[in-house]
Amino acid sequence: MNAIFVAALLAGLSYWLGSRLALDPVLLAAWKSAGVALLAFWAASRARNTDGWLLAAVMALGATGDVLIELAGLQAGAAAFLAGHIVAITLYLRNRDAERGWRPLFAIPMVIAVAALLPADPAAMPPVALYSLGLATMAACAAMSRFNIAAIGAWLFVASDLLIFARLGPLAGSIIPDLLVWPLYFGGQAMIAWDVSRRASAPAPQPRAEPAAARSPR
Template sequence: MNALFLAALAAGLSYWPASHLAIDPALLLAWKGAGVGLLALWAAGRARGADGWLLTAVLALGAAGDVLLEVALTPGGAVFLCGHLVAIALYLRNRRAGAGWWPLLLVPVVGAAGAMLPADPAAAPGMALYGIGVAAMAACAAMSRFRLAAAGALMFTVSDLLIFARLGPLTGSILPSLLVWSLYFLGQALIAWDVGRRRA
C-alpha cells in the first residue's frame, strides 16, 4: 500500500512539468487524474470504517473534478463542491475536543474573495458559492483531530484563491501557474495520509 501512495505522489508531482510538454491531450488528462485517483485507491485499500470510506469518496470526487475541469469549469467545480461536503462530514465526525468555532471566520473571507477577485461579474455567484464550500471544508478540518489534514485543506484553499485571482488581478501572472497545482496536490496528499494512515 505504501508503494501505491508513492506512485500517487510520483504521478501527481510529475503532472505539472508534463503539462508543459508536447504530450497527447488524452494521456495528459489521464495523467492529471492519476495523482489523486491513486490516492483514492490507496485510501480504499486501507478503509476499515466510515471515516476511511468518506476519505475515499473525497479523493475520488477530487480526481473526477481534476478531469472534468479540463472539459468545463462548472461541472468540475460542482464535483469538487460535492467532495467538500463529504469532507465536512468526515471532519465533523472527528471534531477535536475543545476545538472552537473560530476557523469558520475563513468562510466569509474566502466567499467574498470568490465574488470579488474574478474580473467577470457573471462568475461571481458561482465562485462565491464554491469559495464558501472550500473554506467551510478547511475550517472543519482545522477543528478536527487531523492536524496534517487541516494543513492540507488550507493549502487546497490557497490554491483555489490563486485560481480566483488568475481570473482577475493575477491574469497573465506566472504565480498561479507555479503554485496552483503543487499546493492543491500536496494538500490532497496530506489529507489522504493523515486520515488514511489511521486505517479509519
C-alpha cells in the first residue's frame, strides 16, 4: 500500500509544474485532485478504526475541494474544505493529548483576524472569517493532539490558505503565492495523512503514573 502513497506524492508534486501548462480545465482539475485523492484511497486502505476512516474522509473532502475550486470557483471549493476541517477537528479531539493543554486555541482569533483583513474587497471579510474559523480551529486542535507531524502539516495548510487570501489583496500579482500555495498545501496534507494513518491504530498515550514514593500513604 505504500506504493499508493508514493504515487500520491508523485501526482501532487508534479501538479505544481503541470499547473503552468495550458491544459483543458477538466484535465487540470483531475490532475490537481489526484494527489490528495490518492492519499484518501491510501488512508481508506489502511483504516482499521474510526480514526482511520475519519482521516480518509478528510482527504476525500480535500480532493473534492481541489476539483471544485477549478471547476466551480473558490467559494464552492472552500465549502468542501470547511467540511473537511470539521471532520479533522473531530479526529484531533478524539486524540487530544491532555499534557498539551489548551494554549493552541489562542491562535484561532489571530488567524481569523489576519485572514479577514487580507482581501482588498471588504465584502470578502465575512466569508473569509467564517472559513478561517474552521481552518484555525482545525490547526489548533491538531496542535493539541498526539499527532505531532500532522500538527505541522495543519499549520502548513493554514499558511497556504493565508497566501490565497493575500493574493486577493496585498500580494495580488505577486509570484510568491504561485510558488508557495500548492507546495505548502499538498505537503501539509501528505504530512497529515502519513502521521495520522501510521499512528491511528496505536493506543493513545496514557497519563503518567505517579511514582510510588510520591503517593500519599493510605
